[in-house]
Amino acid sequence: MSPSYRTADQYERWHKAHCARCGRFGCFAATWPDGKVCRTCHDRALRVRGRCPGCGDNRPLPGLRPVDHAPICADCAGFAVSYHCSRCGHEGKLHGRRLCTRCTFADELTDLLSDDTGRVRTELAPLAAHLLTMSSPLSGLCWLKHRKGRDRAPADLLAELGRGEIALTHEAFHTLAPWRAAAHLEELLMACGILPQVDKQICAFERWTIRHLASVTDPEHARLIKRFAAWDVAPRLRARAERNPLTVSSRRGFSDQITQATQFLGWLAEHDLELADCGQADIDAWHVEHNVHARTSIRGFLHWCIANKLTRRFRLPTVVIGPATPMPQQQRIDLLGRLLTEPDQPLRSRVAAAIVLLYAQPVSRIVRLTLDDVIADSDTVRLRLGDPPSPVPGPVAELLLSWIDQRTNMNTATNREARWLFPGRRAGQPIHPETLGALIKALGIPSTAGRVGALHQHVLELPAPVVADALGYHHKTTTRASTDWSRYASGPRARKPSGWTPRTRDR
Ligand SMILES: [Zn+2]
Ligand SMILES: [Zn+2]
Ligand SMILES: [Zn+2]
DSSP, rough: OOOOOOHHHHHHHHHEOTTTOOOOEEEEEEETTTTEEEEEHHHHHHHHHEEEEOOOEEEEEEEETTTTOOEEEHHHOOOSSSBBTTTTOOOOOOOGGGHEEEEHHHHHHHHHBOOOOSOOOOGGGGHHHHHHHOHHHHHHHHHHHTTSSTTTTTHHHHHHTTTTOOOHHHHHHHHOOHHHHHHHHHHHHHHTOOOOOOHHHHHHHHHHHHHHHOOOOOOOHHHHHHHHHIIIIIIHHHHHHSSSOOOOOHHHHHHHHHHHHHHHHHHHHHTTOOOGGGGHHHHHHHHHOOOHHHHHHHHHOOOOOHHHSSSSOOOOOOOOOOOOOOHHOOOOOOOOHHTTTTSSHHHHHHHHHHHHHHHHOOOOTTTTGGGGGGEESSSSSEEEESOEEOOOOOOHHHHHHHHHHHHHTTTTGGGTTTTTTSOSSOOOOOOOOOHHHHHHHHOOHHHHHHHHHHHHHHHHOOOHHHHHHTTTHHHHHHHHHHHHHHHHHHTOOOOOOOOOOOSSSSO
């Protein structure tokens, strides 16, 4: 088709104008009674549906009533063209051959999924039906256009399905590239019942394993890892999925076992060792060189090797997963000091962070504190975190009381009556724990380490059950912290911190 213009000047005059709706200069899509409209305004106006204030009909309202610019229907606005689909009569945005979005999407799908007879392949009919009942045919159409013209766009994959070039099995989809498009299509096929339902994370795992095996250069290693993945890791993963839906992180844990096994074989090769020759000394040497995560991940593979007599028997060193590293006392005290002397930082964050550092409270509990939990007598301030309430040391008490004087969010009508120490934006709700957590983090306070640190410090000074009662912590948590602490205390770190320390006794 030759263009309908001869010069750039002509193009500008014939095809470009200022849009009557948004005022932008550019190509226009239609000429409506109120003027020329751009593509964006055209499509947006046709999406407006409702009762026409002119005639009372319920339909798209692309027109504008001249007096008040209220949206009105095409008839009331005096449109010269109709926006009814030439096939189904649905009124809305029209595509080629004056067809609505749904009819256009249906036609394109039929083209892609049909066999030689021109009809959708029988076994794919549920897929076509499923896609056509989607609430938004426009997003379906966009999906078909996605990456169009590039290698194996979604439309290309559908066409391959239509030609019967892709087997309707999970295995076929796991080897298919690009994997994101293949995964989406696999999920659609499960949703419409063409493929049996399988946990999404199992599919992701299978897909990952194929890619991983392709990256293993030594064919002997690849063969062994493939066996390990198929006969040991995959069955354990499936068994887990039968109990509970898998999470991304549990699936990654299984992938890590395969990665670690591959690296272990590489390590053996570097040391000129065969798996069969590997002895206790080599296993011990490997463990010395690797961190806790690697040691935990390798266990499955080593047990499998022993069970299958690929190696001789050996003893695996036990992996001790340590508690969260407590914050050193000096650091905790420095941070507290900083909170007290940095007036430029938001008061709310400083108060919340001080509670974390002093009393080992998780943010989810700090947000539940109310004004009634702050008990101010003539000369002491106490915070009710458990029974009895914990005394608040002087400087922190000042901070706390000035915060209560000027709590934010209080002048919003919704939260006027709230008694929360940290009110949120929503009526009657405290601040969201994540929001408060982020504020504390923004001050540079690592909340988990800070909490463990504070708990240890208390335990050092008082018997665990007393601390637990005072802070509302479950006895078990404090007893464990106390055991952990005795380990640290017996080491070189048993130094009492200098400077100010929190106390739960009245001074
Ligand atoms: Zn416009
Ligand atoms: Zn009307
Ligand atoms: Zn239609």
